Amino acid sequence: MTESNFFTLIHKDPSSDARSGRLLTSRGAIDTPCFMPVGTQGSVKTLSPQELNESGAEIVLSNTYHLFLRPGLEIIEKAGGLHSFMSWDKPILTDSGGYQVFSLALLRKITDEGVHFQSHIDGMRHFLTPGDIVRIQQALGSDIIMPLDECVHYPCVRDQAELATERTISWAKKSRDAHSAIQQQGTCPQHLFGIVQGATYEDLRIRCCEELIEAGFDGYCIGGLSVGEPKNLMYNMAGICAAVLPERKPRYAMGVGLPDDIIEAVTLGIDMFDCVAPTRYGRNGTAFTHKGEVTVRNARYAKDYGPLDAACGCYTCNNFSRAYLRHLFNAEEILGLRLVSLHNIYFYLELMRAIRKAITDGVFLVFKKTFLGNYREKA
Amino acid sequence: MTESNFFTLIHKDPSSDARSGRLLTSRGAIDTPCFMPVGTQGSVKTLSPQELNESGAEIVLSNTYHLFLRPGLEIIEKAGGLHSFMSWDKPILTDSGGYQVFSLALLRKITDEGVHFQSHIDGMRHFLTPGDIVRIQQALGSDIIMPLDECVHYPCVRDQAELATERTISWAKKSRDAHSAIQQQGTCPQHLFGIVQGATYEDLRIRCCEELIEAGFDGYCIGGLSVGEPKNLMYNMAGICAAVLPERKPRYAMGVGLPDDIIEAVTLGIDMFDCVAPTRYGRNGTAFTHKGEVTVRNARYAKDYGPLDAACGCYTCNNFSRAYLRHLFNAEEILGLRLVSLHNIYFYLELMRAIRKAITDGVFLVFKKTFLGNYREKA
Numbered sequence: 001m002t003e004s005n006f007f008t009l010i011h012k013d014p015s016s017d018a019r020s021g022r023l024l025t026s027r028g029a030i031d032t033p034c035f036m037p038v039g040t041q042g043s044v045k046t047l048s049p050q051e052l053n054e055s056g057a058e059i060v061l062s063n064t065y066h067l068f069l070r071p072g073l074e075i076i077e078k079a080g081g082l083h084s085f086m087s088w089d090k091p092i093l094t095d096s097g098g099y100q101v102f103s104l105a106l107l108r109k110i111t112d113e114g115v116h117f118q119s120h121i122d123g124m125r126h127f128l129t130p131g132d133i134v135r136i137q138q139a140l141g142s143d144i145i146m147p148l149d150e151c152v153h154y155p156c157v158r159d160q161a162e163l164a165t166e167r168t169i170s171w172a173k174k175s176r177d178a179h180s181a182i183q184q185q186g187t188c189p190q191h192l193f194g195i196v197q198g199a200t201y202e203d204l205r206i207r208c209c210e211e212l213i214e215a216g217f218d219g220y221c222i223g224g225l226s227v228g229e230p231k232n233l234m235y236n237m238a239g240i241c242a243a244v245l246p247e248r249k250p251r252y253a254m255g256v257g258l259p260d261d262i263i264e265a266v267t268l269g270i271d272m273f274d275c276v277a278p279t280r281y282g283r284n285g286t287a288f289t290h291k292g293e294v295t296v297r298n299a300r301y302a303k304d305y306g307p308l309d310a311a312c313g314c315y316t317c318n319n320f321s322r323a324y325l326r327h328l329f330n331a332e333e334i335l336g337l338r339l340v341s342l343h344n345i346y347f348y349l350e351l352m353r354a355i356r357k358a359i360t361d362g363v364f365l366v367f368k369k370t371f372l373g374n375y376r377e378k379a
Numbered sequence: 380m381t382e383s384n385f386f387t388l389i390h391k392d393p394s395s396d397a398r399s400g401r402l403l404t405s406r407g408a409i410d411t412p413c414f415m416p417v418g419t420q421g422s423v424k425t426l427s428p429q430e431l432n433e434s435g436a437e438i439v440l441s442n443t444y445h446l447f448l449r450p451g452l453e454i455i456e457k458a459g460g461l462h463s464f465m466s467w468d469k470p471i472l473t474d475s476g477g478y479q480v481f482s483l484a485l486l487r488k489i490t491d492e493g494v495h496f497q498s499h500i501d502g503m504r505h506f507l508t509p510g511d512i513v514r515i516q517q518a519l520g521s522d523i524i525m526p527l528d529e530c531v532h533y534p535c536v537r538d539q540a541e542l543a544t545e546r547t548i549s550w551a552k553k554s555r556d557a558h559s560a561i562q563q564q565g566t567c568p569q570h571l572f573g574i575v576q577g578a579t580y581e582d583l584r585i586r587c588c589e590e591l592i593e594a595g596f597d598g599y600c601i602g603g604l605s606v607g608e609p610k611n612l613m614y615n616m617a618g619i620c621a622a623v624l625p626e627r628k629p630r631y632a633m634g635v636g637l638p639d640d641i642i643e644a645v646t647l648g649i650d651m652f653d654c655v656a657p658t659r660y661g662r663n664g665t666a667f668t669h670k671g672e673v674t675v676r677n678a679r680y681a682k683d684y685g686p687l688d689a690a691c692g693c694y695t696c697n698n699f700s701r702a703y704l705r706h707l708f709n710a711e712e713i714l715g716l717r718l719v720s721l722h723n724i725y726f727y728l729e730l731m732r733a734i735r736k737a738i739t740d741g742v743f744l745v746f747k748k749t750f751l752g753n754y755r756e757k758a
Contacts (some may be wrong), residue, residue, distance in 0.1 A: 041706075041710040041712055042703070042706065042707075042710075043707055043710075043712040043714045043715075045712065045713060045714070046713045046714060046717070047714065048694070048714065048717070048718075049698070050694065066710075070706070070709060070710060071681070071702070071705075071706040071709070071710075074682075075681060075682060075702055075706070078682055078684070078702075079684055079700065079702060079703070085700075085702070085703055085706075086703065087698040087699055087703070302450070302454060303453075303454060303457055305457070305458055315427070315429065319428070319466040320466055321458065321464075323450070323454055323457075323458060323464070324421070324458070324464055324465065324466070326450075327420075327421065327449070327450040327454070327464075328421075328422060330449060330450070331420040331421075331422075331445075331449060331450075333420055333422040333424065334424060334425045334713060334716060334717070335422045335424070335425060335426065335427065336422075337713060338425075338427070338713070338717070339427075
């Protein structure tokens with residue numbers, strides 16, 4: 001693991017904390033700020049790997065908890081790893097499943113050693129340690145991996161937040177040790193991030209950052225955001241962490257977010273994002289456009305023969321009208337879910353390209369103002 | 380309408396009634412025997428027009444009854460017709476909706492003038508004459524259109540079959556007159572077929588053929604097949620009709636069929652086919668392969684890393700294993716429905732290419748024997 005080559009900081013915006021850079025993995029480079037489409041169960045919902053490639057995705061995210069439970073590690077290992085299983089040869093980031101254990105699993109019990117939980121699919125009992133979580137992600141063959149962390153709900157009382165933060169730090173160190181042991185065996189290089197928790201408590205966030213920096217990771221995630229807290233609080237926490245985290249390491253705001261959230265977080269110095277919104281909204285018939293959200297089922301689009309977004313170059317916008325997409329949703333045709341999901345993923349990736357260009361050109365804040373002005377005006 | 384140029388008979392198999400040919404429409408040529416993917420509501424279920432093009436589809440079928448009810452004619456006309464609405468610039472064949480009126484509509488009442496029915500979607504009452512059905516398809520802009528016909532169930536008593544046949548003949552003549560009037564106005568050329576009914580009564584079938592031939596159509600459909608009758612009876616009826624129908628006109632077995640049905644019907648001299656099976660089976664996780672049907676949910680495929688069909692060159696078979704497809708179906712991922720539907724459509728179109736080549740090469744019966752031997756052996 002040549003840690004120093006993993007992330008290159010390329011441009012710093014002179015008027016904000018926005019920055020552009022590049023992540024280099026053994027499966028390819030990822031320009032930052034980047035958005036990672038979410039393929040929870042080894043599939044970015046409704047989309048093919050070819051469509052992701054053509055949309056310009058450089059990395060996708062998948063989920064350790066889900067894949068561990070179904071289809072299970074053995075099936076993915078025998079396929080030659082997750083890349084081969086899902087036919088995606090560019091980088092994959094897997095999350096640790098911590099969030100899913102806390103949001104989906106039944107009868108979970110947390111100890112300092114790890115998590116006991118029951119599968120939400122078949123009720124099977126499992127116990128996983130931080131080391132197990134690292135080894136599972138090694139077996140998956142992910143390029144960027146996450147340590148087990150303890151997530152809390154919003155709002156969260158201070159005592160509970162403190163306990164969860166301490167445990168997250170302790171688990172991060174155990175994960176790092178497990179990861180170091182594996183990497184010394186010379187298998188494929190994987191980059192381990194640390195996850196900053198601390199709920200909405202500024203001092204807990206800062207202490208967590210400092211402890212993780214001290215332990216040393218390839219990058220840092222800001223976890224526990226976008227869990228129902230007010231937007232200002234989310235931006236505030238992201239900014240506090242970004243200010244403390246090392247400049248030369250990538251920063252990833254987990255689960256963030258909607259287009260305007262991403263732009264705000266980029267302004268604060270965040271480099272990496274993931275969110276289910278583009279595909280989830282897409283399946284519900286809501287498109288992200290330069291003029292805000294468009295709900296294609298709306299009767300006002302029945303005879304609207306324009307594209308979802310006149311400024312978009314995706315397959316959907318190049319070929320289909322709002323009137324046709326509305327018909328597909330009314331008629332419950334799966335092609336509708338596909339076409340709006342595809343547009344949304346393209347829109348997100350195009351937004352990231354525009355953000356990177358604006359940073360490179362030194363006009364990020366001008367871009368931000370124009371984009372948000374149009375976006376928040378609503379279509 | 381240059382009727383004589385519409386269908387060219389190219390090869391006749393020396394050992395059977397199989398034949399190859401070409402249909403020429405103003406939107407392109409269609410090599411026969413051909414399979415028409417079914418896009419009932421203006422979308423071939425789960426697939427994009429691009430995927431249909433890449434699979435080699437030269438024509439798709441869509442459904443007058445469904446489109447008339449939803450989104451309605453006005454929306455499609457304002458889009459510039461069905462081709463523009465669904466972004467498909469190759470030929471489209473629309474059926475008349477007769478079958479749907481009899482299978483889906485509520486409270487239908489048939490008179491010599493036409494059909495009264497209630498929409499199965501919103502209960503609205505409609506009355507449509509044979510002339511209306513022709514004019515609706517003109518408005519859709521279809522390349523090949525069908526007259527209103529009266530379908531019967533299987534089994535059907537003779538009196539009822541006779542009445543339905545007479546009415547079908549009478550409606551066909553009215554449709555032809557309406558079509559002639561429209562075509563003389565010089566709008567886009569549309570080819571009107573006649574539909575042979577007659578249930579399983581040989582003499583009714585033959586009389587219907589003769590009356591339709593006398594009236595004169597651009598091609599002839601054999602309707603009322605694949606409605607639950609034994610396969611031998613279906614082949615028998617198709618053969619009886621094909622023997623009577625003019626050699627220089629295309630013959631279309633509506634709703635036929637499964638791969639082995641298609642091969643049998645080609646042997647009898649049928650040129651055109653449509654069936655919902657490839658996409659319907661695909662959405663249920665059943666793939667058609669050279670070794671029969673493969674049900675991907677089956678536990679035996681959990682660690683099967685081979686493609687659905689080793690002899691197939693489709694995107695699905697080139698990129699994904701049975702194990703992955705099984706996982707997608709188990710995890711209820713829409714990509715699974717897409718990938719198996721795409722494979723099935725490709726399999727059907729590839730089968731038609733192989734059939735045409737075998738006819739051209741004069742080895743159709745050898746091909747048929749080999750294909751059916753493998754196919755019926757089951758995977």
